[in-house]
Structure formats: structure tokens, C-alpha cells
Amino acid sequence: MPKDTFFNLPKEKQERIIEAAIDEFATHPFHQARVTVIAEQAGIAVGSFYQYFEDKKDLYKYLMGLLVEKKLSYINSDMVKNKDKYDFFQLLREVYLSGFRFAKENPRLLPIGLMLANDKELYREIFGEYEDQSAEFFQQLLEYGQVQGAIDPAINPKIMGKMLTGMLYSLTDFIMEDGKFDLDDMKIIDQMLYFIENGLRKK
Amino acid sequence: MPKDTFFNLPKEKQERIIEAAIDEFATHPFHQARVTVIAEQAGIAVGSFYQYFEDKKDLYKYLMGLLVEKKLSYINSDMVKNKDKYDFFQLLREVYLSGFRFAKENPRLLPIGLMLANDKELYREIFGEYEDQSAEFFQQLLEYGQVQGAIDPAINPKIMGKMLTGMLYSLTDFIMEDGKFDLDDMKIIDQMLYFIENGLRKK
Amino acid sequence: MPKDTFFNLPKEKQERIIEAAIDEFATHPFHQARVTVIAEQAGIAVGSFYQYFEDKKDLYKYLMGLLVEKKLSYINSDMVKNKDKYDFFQLLREVYLSGFRFAKENPRLLPIGLMLANDKELYREIFGEYEDQSAEFFQQLLEYGQVQGAIDPAINPKIMGKMLTGMLYSLTDFIMEDGKFDLDDMKIIDQMLYFIENGLRKK
Amino acid sequence: MPKDTFFNLPKEKQERIIEAAIDEFATHPFHQARVTVIAEQAGIAVGSFYQYFEDKKDLYKYLMGLLVEKKLSYINSDMVKNKDKYDFFQLLREVYLSGFRFAKENPRLLPIGLMLANDKELYREIFGEYEDQSAEFFQQLLEYGQVQGAIDPAINPKIMGKMLTGMLYSLTDFIMEDGKFDLDDMKIIDQMLYFIENGLRKK
């Protein structure tokens, strides 16, 4: 956790630092990211950095917290709360849409998350041992869908949960390569769901 | 490219070095991987390392080449050559199976590829600007499938190519988390294809 | 010398600062002692510290002055003034006793003095070039004792002055290791003097 | 322990490094001593330093080992082995003489030992919890002397052990202030022993 000194800073300055950090961490894996660069970018002295944060990792963890928090803020909480009022495919669409919107509006945060995912050691230090929640979430959604009768009972929720996660990653890939595609956003989502729906729906 | 001195080495020694390198790069991102460790592991002197390779990156690039080569060796070349004799879903199954087998038999190579994928700068240096070939390959396959009449014409090959890639990644994830799942291999592949087939087949 | 601002402070606050400083300097050699810790302990801001003292050394010097002053306050000034009324061994006993009482009642001050004694550079800056006064004092006492006829004339006052000093240090060592010995205080002093008296008295 | 690389160095270079280290540690307390200075003095690169030693503390511990070893080499091992052939005061003289000779010939090592003695934390790390062996040694010698009948039974060996240690320290002080005294060496030792003998001998 950042020290109090950080939170006592004017919002504007806090943001400058966070922005600088995101810039650095988005372009370099943790160990390659340099405190000096962040400080310089943010227009503060290196010494100040260490008055705000315990060390480089401290800032990094904090950033990850923000990322998670922000990501969660994108999902329609109303739908989550009343998920029994919605049909499986409506829920799925919502999940994909929220992931999509988040990625679209926070493109620089994406690579940070991805890099972390590939540094097992660091990942564990930050998120502990807990597993890829995404796949698990989809798995539960699928089980629920099967109970509802919307999903083909031949589908194995565990395997398919993983697959839906993989496709979600692909979706964010589109965003990261933005500009290279002339497809409009809705069309992408619709395509995915069209495909998934045909693949999963009970026949 | 490694220097001639490297290729003049007895095969056994070459292999020892490659194995050591794989070990190190599989557990550490490029910048974290240490030449010293590789040399030690391989039982050679650090100085020798630099007589075989230009520098750390040189070895890394070479390794990547091997990886790609090896990966390609897993796909059934007969099928590729005579792909017009096969039906779309047969081809797809073959691709997934080869990816699966490769991952299963070369588990240490997987994380290397993943880490590289997250170091954009390095990636570019090694593979240049050229795009995710996997997605493109699937895209072509899909287009071919549509011509053949096997694939629903409402499917957008570009988008779906990306999705099939994402699912392929998920598949390798299963292997990397091996032991945690009690699913038998064929079942996983079958499930995936069952789902994909329902999702894509012309109705 | 501390600035006026320090002396204008309420006595209570001055003491808090001094106490904090003693705590820090008693547990860390000068260069290891941290201004921040002292300020925090004393409940003042770091900035304030520099309004009271020129710098860290300033406080340290001041502390040393206090230490010396306090130490001197322990010797029976009446005896010093009328030292011709007393016999050599009475005087010696008084000196050892005062050293003993000082150490006993100010245990935290002892290590500060010891540490300083080992940082020649710093020592010189604070006490200048002037020599170990303790040894010199004992030397004079011994010379006086020889004149008096109490001390064996074969004794060399310079050498023996040094030795008496060394034994005084050993005495304070007993205090610093307090609790480890089950000897009662008077017994220690008596032993020492018994030994010294036998060693020195004119035969 | 220094790494093998250090011991593989030509003796001459090893010595240059040790000399440089002694110089630095003799004039600065551990935390104040700078690796850079040692390296520069020794005429090696900083990087080399770390190829020879784990870190600063590693070198320091090694130095301490040398010091102890050297110190022990000064005592007449023949006498120690056959100590029952000697009289208490002969043994004591030998101990003081060896301490004296060591100090005389290795004046720069003395302050290092003294500084360490005052950094409790560091001391513990290097010598563990074990107590001032010097005092204990003297204590045993005294007990032996009492059994022999040479020493006044009224003497408390524990207290007096400490005192003899204190005087030994004073003796080394003479050496460290060398040049300031016009006393010749033997005279100092003789004086001390004359005094001690009178103080301790059974009457």
C-alpha cells in the first residue's frame, strides 16, 4: 500500500504519478520498468517516489488494485444482482460487452495485466494463489445455463469455461491492435455471440 | 544467428546448451534470464558462450526459431499438402490436435512463447512486424470452409480466426496446468470441436 | 550549539527531544543514527529539528556536553575541593564509586560514550585533540599519593593511570551487562579496591 | 566466506585487497566503510569486488577471522599446552606479552576489533552470542592460580577476570597512541605485572 503521503498529495499530482507509472509498466515488464523513468515522467524527484511508496513493487501492486477495481466497475452491477431475471445469453453478452468497453477505454491497462499474468512469481505475490477467476465465473454461468435449460447438456462447463475465457482475451486483442481493423465494435461482439450461441444452445 | 563455432560443436554439447537455455528462458522473462546461469547449467564457461553467440539475444532468437520449427513439425504435413481432400472440420481437428500434442510434449517451450508475446519490443525484434500468423491461418481456413460450403456464410472469417486462436491458447493452458484436471485429453479436444462445429456449421 | 529556538522551548519539550536523541544514539553509531527517528520519537516534525539544531552533529555535540556535565556532577565535589584532607585510597574509592553510580543510574549514556570513543574522526571534532582526561586525572592522583607516601614509589604514575582507567571501563561493563551477575554492587567495588590497594600501597 | 575466485587470486593481489580493506575498516565503522573506496584503493573494479566476496559483510567477517587467527598465533602455544609447568605469574606475563606484541605489530587491526565490539548487532552476527572470552580466560587462570596457592584466596576470580581484561585493553591503547610515550615497551609490561602481582599474590 502506498504511504499516507501519497494519498495526501493533490489529486492532480497523484494522477500524474499514476499516469507515468502506467506508461512505464505498460511498455516494460515489471523488472524492466525503471523507477527513475516514472519519477522523471511524473516530474518528481526519485526521493519523493520513495516517500510515497514503499518500493517499486508497492506502486505496482497498487496499480493492479486500481486495474481490478476499474475493471469491476464496468460490469453492469444491476444485472449481476438480478441475474435470475436474465437469460444465459443476455448475461454472456453483458459480460463480453463490459470486458470490451473496459478494454476500449483503458487500452494502456491491458498490457500490464497481460504481462503480470506471465510472471508467475510476481502474480502470486500480488494475487496470491487464487486461480483464474474468469474461467471459473464462466463455468458457473454455464452450469446455471444448463439448469435453466438454455445450454446443451453435452457441453462440459469446465472446458467450455476456459474456452470462453480464451475468446474474451482474443476480444481484447482486437482493441490492442486497434486501428488495424475496420470492423465496427458491435459487429465484433455480435459475431462472437452468434457463433457462441450456435455452439452452445440446446438443440 | 549463432556463430559457426556453435555449429561446429559436437551435437551433444549443442544440445546441452540449448537445454540449459530453455530451462532459463522458460522460468524467466528475457531480461531476467541470466547468461551466467545458462553457461553454468550447460557446463561451459561464460566466455565460451560469447564465442558461440553474438549475445544473449542471439541465442534467444535462435531458440525461437527452433521453437517455430518444432511446432511446425507437429502438423501433419500430408494433410496440409492435400488439404483439398479434407473437409474443414477434419482440418481444424488436425490443427488443434497438433497444437495439443506439441504443447503436451514440449511443455517447457510454452511459457517462453507466452513471455515473448508480452514483450512487444522484443517480439518485434525477433519476428519483425508480421502479424499473428495463427489467426491469419485460421482465417484462410474459414474462408476455404465457406467456399466449400461447410461453414455458415454469416460467419466473419477475420473475427472468427481470432477466436479460434484464442481457444487454441486456452487449450495450451490446460497443458500448463496439467495435473489439476482429471479430464482425459481426447475428451477436451472433442468437446472443443463439438462446440465449434455447432457454432460454425452451415445450417 | 543548538539554536536559541531550542532553548526557548518549554523544558518538557526540550527533554522529550533529548530523551529521543539518547535513545537513538545509544543504539546506533553516529552515522547510523537517523534524524527522522529522533524527530518522530520526540513527537516533532523533521523541519522543526533543523530549527533547533544546526544539523545532526550539532545535537550530538550538545548531548556529549550534557553527558560530561552529568558525569562530573556525580563526583563528590566536596572531596575534590578538600582533597588534601583525604587519603589516596579514600579518594580513589570515591572516584570509582562516582563512576559506578553514574553508570548505574544512566545506563543508556554509556554506549554513546563508547561508540564515540571508537570514531576517532568524530571524537576529534567534538573533544578536539585533548587526551583521555581520565588517565591524566588518575596519574595526578597517583603522583599526589606518592608525595603523600601512600603509594609505592616504584609505581610509574603514567602507566598506572592508564591501568586504573582500564579498570574503570571494566566496571561500567559490569553495569551494561547487568542482570547477568549476581554480585552485589558494593562487593564489586570492594574487590577492586582491595586488589588495587594491595598492588599499589607502599610496602 | 569469500568466494573461490578470491582464493584463486595471486597472493599479491589478495593482499592488496586485504590491505585496502583493513585501511578502510580501521578508519570507518562498518556501515561507514565504502566498498568503492576499498576497490579503488586495491586497484580493482567494483564489479570484481563482488566476484570475490558475497558482499561487504562477507569481506568484513573474513577480516575478523584473520584477525582472530593472527591474534591467536601470537600466544606461545607451547606454554598453553604445558601450562601446569608454569607458575601463574609466568603465564599471565606471557598472555600480556603476546597481546602486546600483537598490538605492536598489527596496529591497524586494533581499531577494527574495537569498533566491532561496539556494534552489538554486527558483533552478534559474526561471533554469535558467545561472551567476552578474554574475561573468562582470565577468570579460569585465576581459579587455577588459587588452587596452585599463588593467588590470594580473597580475590573473586570473576570480578578480577574482568579487571585484567580492562588492563589488557589499556595496554593496547598505549600502542594505538604510539609515539606519544617515551616509555620503553618492557618497562610498561613490567610495571603492570609488578602492580598486578602485588595486588593478587597470597600474603
Add this chain to the structure above:
DNA sequence: GATGAATGAGGTTTCATTCAT
């Protein structure tokens, strides 16, 4: 006077690469 954030020089340590044998 009081505060506590801001500063930056300086110290330790790492490691890719070069050099000398």
C-alpha cells in the same frame, strides 16, 4: 515557530560483455 513534503547525492549490488591467457 511548526510542519512535512521535496530533493538528490551517494552507497550497494547485479550482470552482460570483454579481455587476457
Add this chain to the structure above:
DNA sequence: AATGAATGAAACCTCATTCAT
């Protein structure tokens, strides 16, 4: 070719001191 010591450019982090309010 083979070796492994030598090098030095970074990088992280600490903390006395100054500054601005």
C-alpha cells in the same frame, strides 16, 4: 577454442537537509 576473471554502466533505495506554506 576455452576459460573465467575484469569491467563498469546501471538500477534500487536511503536519508540528511532544504523549502514552501
